[in-house]
Amino acid sequence: MKKIEELKTIIVEKPLKLDCGKTISNFPLAYETYGKLNEKKNNAILAFHALTGDQFVTGKNPITNKSGWWSHLVGPGKAVDTNKFFVICANVIGGCIGSYGPNSIDPNTKKKYGTNFPIITINDMVNAQYNLLEYFKIDQLFSVMGGSMGGMQVLQFVANFPNKSKTAIPIACTASHSAQNIALNELGRQAIMADNNWNKGDYLEGENSPDKGLSVARMAAHITYLSKKGLQEKFGRKLQERDDLKFSFDADFQIESYLRHQGSAFVDRFDANSYLYITRAMDYFDLVKQYDGNLSNAFKDSKVKFFIISFTSDWLYPTSENKEIVIALNAAGANVGFIEIASDKGHDSFLLEVPEFLKSINNFLEANYINL
Amino acid sequence: MKKIEELKTIIVEKPLKLDCGKTISNFPLAYETYGKLNEKKNNAILAFHALTGDQFVTGKNPITNKSGWWSHLVGPGKAVDTNKFFVICANVIGGCIGSYGPNSIDPNTKKKYGTNFPIITINDMVNAQYNLLEYFKIDQLFSVMGGSMGGMQVLQFVANFPNKSKTAIPIACTASHSAQNIALNELGRQAIMADNNWNKGDYLEGENSPDKGLSVARMAAHITYLSKKGLQEKFGRKLQERDDLKFSFDADFQIESYLRHQGSAFVDRFDANSYLYITRAMDYFDLVKQYDGNLSNAFKDSKVKFFIISFTSDWLYPTSENKEIVIALNAAGANVGFIEIASDKGHDSFLLEVPEFLKSINNFLEANYINL
Numbered sequence: 001m002k003k004i005e006e007l008k009t010i011i012v013e014k015p016l017k018l019d020c021g022k023t024i025s026n027f028p029l030a031y032e033t034y035g036k037l038n039e040k041k042n043n044a045i046l047a048f049h050a051l052t053g054d055q056f057v058t059g060k061n062p063i064t065n066k067s068g069w070w071s072h073l074v075g076p077g078k079a080v081d082t083n084k085f086f087v088i089c090a091n092v093i094g095g096c097i098g099s100y101g102p103n104s105i106d107p108n109t110k111k112k113y114g115t116n117f118p119i120i121t122i123n124d125m126v127n128a129q130y131n132l133l134e135y136f137k138i139d140q141l142f143s144v145m146g147g148s149m150g151g152m153q154v155l156q157f158v159a160n161f162p163n164k165s166k167t168a169i170p171i172a173c174t175a176s177h178s179a180q181n182i183a184l185n186e187l188g189r190q191a192i193m194a195d196n197n198w199n200k201g202d203y204l205e206g207e208n209s210p211d212k213g214l215s216v217a218r219m220a221a222h223i224t225y226l227s228k229k230g231l232q233e234k235f236g237r238k239l240q241e242r243d244d245l246k247f248s249f250d251a252d253f254q255i256e257s258y259l260r261h262q263g264s265a266f267v268d269r270f271d272a273n274s275y276l277y278i279t280r281a282m283d284y285f286d287l288v289k290q291y292d293g294n295l296s297n298a299f300k301d302s303k304v305k306f307f308i309i310s311f312t313s314d315w316l317y318p319t320s321e322n323k324e325i326v327i328a329l330n331a332a333g334a335n336v337g338f339i340e341i342a343s344d345k346g347h348d349s350f351l352l353e354v355p356e357f358l359k360s361i362n363n364f365l366e367a368n369y370i371n372l
Numbered sequence: 373m374k375k376i377e378e379l380k381t382i383i384v385e386k387p388l389k390l391d392c393g394k395t396i397s398n399f400p401l402a403y404e405t406y407g408k409l410n411e412k413k414n415n416a417i418l419a420f421h422a423l424t425g426d427q428f429v430t431g432k433n434p435i436t437n438k439s440g441w442w443s444h445l446v447g448p449g450k451a452v453d454t455n456k457f458f459v460i461c462a463n464v465i466g467g468c469i470g471s472y473g474p475n476s477i478d479p480n481t482k483k484k485y486g487t488n489f490p491i492i493t494i495n496d497m498v499n500a501q502y503n504l505l506e507y508f509k510i511d512q513l514f515s516v517m518g519g520s521m522g523g524m525q526v527l528q529f530v531a532n533f534p535n536k537s538k539t540a541i542p543i544a545c546t547a548s549h550s551a552q553n554i555a556l557n558e559l560g561r562q563a564i565m566a567d568n569n570w571n572k573g574d575y576l577e578g579e580n581s582p583d584k585g586l587s588v589a590r591m592a593a594h595i596t597y598l599s600k601k602g603l604q605e606k607f608g609r610k611l612q613e614r615d616d617l618k619f620s621f622d623a624d625f626q627i628e629s630y631l632r633h634q635g636s637a638f639v640d641r642f643d644a645n646s647y648l649y650i651t652r653a654m655d656y657f658d659l660v661k662q663y664d665g666n667l668s669n670a671f672k673d674s675k676v677k678f679f680i681i682s683f684t685s686d687w688l689y690p691t692s693e694n695k696e697i698v699i700a701l702n703a704a705g706a707n708v709g710f711i712e713i714a715s716d717k718g719h720d721s722f723l724l725e726v727p728e729f730l731k732s733i734n735n736f737l738e739a740n741y742i743n744l
Contacts, residue, residue, distance in 0.1 A: 020619035021619075177609070178608075179603040179606070179609065179625075180595065180598075182609070182625050183603060183627050183628075184595060186625075186628045186631055186632075187592055190587070190632070190635070194566070194567065194585060194587070213566060219559050219562060220592055223555045226552075228551075228552045231555065232550055234551070237548065237549070237554070245656060247392035247393075247491040248491060249565075253558075255554050255558070259555055260558075280621065283625070284617060286609060315600070315687070318600075
């Protein structure tokens with residue numbers, strides 16, 4: 001992974017008590033911003049990234065040299081128009097792009113924390129990022145938004161800070177991580193831990209890092225981001241640069257070649273220990289349990305205007321799970337809109353140029369922007 | 373893996389030309405039988421096993437000391453009544469329970485073939501097993517049946533030998549392996565190959581075998597055998613022998629513990645190279661392409677009575693893919709029955725005690741048995 005010398009970073013001095021019981025302080029939180037904060041400081045949107053995302057929402061990501069993960073959605077004149085809005089995004093704690101994580105140096109040992117880093121939760125991530133409001137002297141955000149794990153952070157943020165955002169857009173997510181999704185994350189973790197180079201988390205990045213295991217974890221996850229139909233339409237049984245089967249274990253099929261590429265490209269930009277910590281945080285996420293089995297209580301007396309979005313072919317965080325959030329919000333008497341968008345692109349839809357998705361978000365933001 | 377000294381085995385002397393172009397001969401085919409072949413020799417059922425199955429259909433499996441994989445279905449007085457029928461099942465070639473496979477000793481090198489074993493196909497498996505009819509002097513089988521990869525073998529058998537079975541029961545399968553299923557198999561292969569012990573297929577079983585990689589492959593596959601709903605109902609977010617989360621990477625959740633167990637138990641009974649070869653055979657399976665894009669041609673003029681079975685929650689070989697077989701059979705004017713069975717147990721339903729499944733098979737067999 002390339003090192004970026006000058007990531008925008010705040011040092012959070014204030015102690016933060018984590019769910020695991022440990023307290024951290026003076027920890028770095030790397031962030032990026034797009035657009036300008038207006039004088040009233042009421043045009044800020046806090047975007048939360050997903051499992052393998054980072055703070056580089058749009059424009060060129062200096063680490064990958066590729067476009068940011070929400071480039072289709074966020075930018076000047078785009079659905080989330082940075083001519084109007086000030087978009088903030090931070091790398092989650094536990095991450096590997098500048099925020100406090102298992103890659104950080106433990107001041108006591110002068111070595112990377114590795115698996116000595118404390119287990120963190122979605123709640124911890126959100127509480128850490130709340131410090132950005134103080135840093136930018138923002139009393140209330142215009143919106144909090146995110147897909148997948150980003151959506152979980154949206155829900156947790158609103159539950160923790162009911163008056164700190166005017167609107168909220170949780171996308172393709174859940175209020176409680178399902179058994180299947182825990183299983184899929186555990187599969188990824190076991191793939192990493194099966195790599196001898198993982199060495200219980202004590203490895204030197206790039207030199208002897210568990211690239212093979214991380215690559216397998218990514219391949220597994222990537223399959224779940226796409227729909228069966230989408231895969232069939234895009235790849236089917238198309239062969240990879242050959243006229244016929246080669247009767248070997250080479251990548252005969254395009255889908256095999258594609259998956260291998262997804263795996264090997266991923267290890268250049270992500271850290272295996274961070275993958276363990278962030279998937280663990282997702283598995284631990286259960287907002288229903290946090291509110292004693294009644295999700296509505298998480299949104300009690302909420303003044304936030306919600307817009308929930310799901311995708312028809314998303315089998316990882318299916319419409320049914322997104323609807324449970326809608327039901328809980330309605331039961332709490334909250335202001336909530338919901339749309340299920342038709343897409344064959346699976347869970348990945350929230351990261352892709354799906355016109356109805358972009359338009360829906362734009363409409364929702366613009367309608368509420370008028371009321372600013 | 374335990375060694376079984378006395379597996380029932382035939383040596384196929386006759387040369388068999390494989391799809392890859394190589395010809396094999398004098399190769400072992402390990403098999404098991406249940407019930408008695410009647411005098412007319414018209415009560416025999418050839419059962420084909422799935423990816424990780426073997427010849428031990430019912431009763432006690434001498435290798436695992438557990439019940440055979442179709443114990444619910446096959447046995448005296450059971451749906452496939454061995455008081456009436458003579459059930460034969462062979463370990464597929466490429467397998468690791470006595471049939472010719474990557475674990476076999478290459479007479480030239482006196483070492484295991486490993487990845488020098490030729491790539492085999494479903495067609496090769498079926499052609500190899502056809503020799504059992506000659507061995508038992510059976511002119512026509514009463515039925516061919518199997519689920520998953522076993523179902524693919526049923527389809528291939530009927531296509532290759534249109535008059536050699538009176539009936540055919542392909543269960544929870546497909547006529548052409550989908551992109552998603554190729555992707556999932558490739559994931560398993562990559563998990564095995566990522567294990568340093570795999571050593572390009574050259575390992576000593578038990579001593580330095582790629583157990584970790586094979587275990588990860590099994591975990592990945594196992595998730596796909598179960599439905600999201602089934603997993604949620606069985607495991608949900610239940611904790612494993614603890615009152616609260618431990619904030620560690622231990623198996624906090626029952627589903628994690630279950631998966632780890634599935635992985636570690638599997639390596640005791642299966643060989644990593646066989647896993648590579650058999651998944652490859654599945655990926656290569658495309659009966660549609662074999663018949664120039666028209667599946668109906670595979671069943672042209674077929675006198676076989678078909679019974680196709682799918683399960684509602686099977687997302688690996690969904691009803692839609694099973695229905696494509698039904699449509700092709702109807703288009704060929706074949707005699708075909710079809711049932712979609714309601715089950716939350718996913719693809720695994722065909723291996724489980726699903727009453728409607730057992731009853732349907734029993735009804736079909738009994739109705740046709742009367743006509744013997």
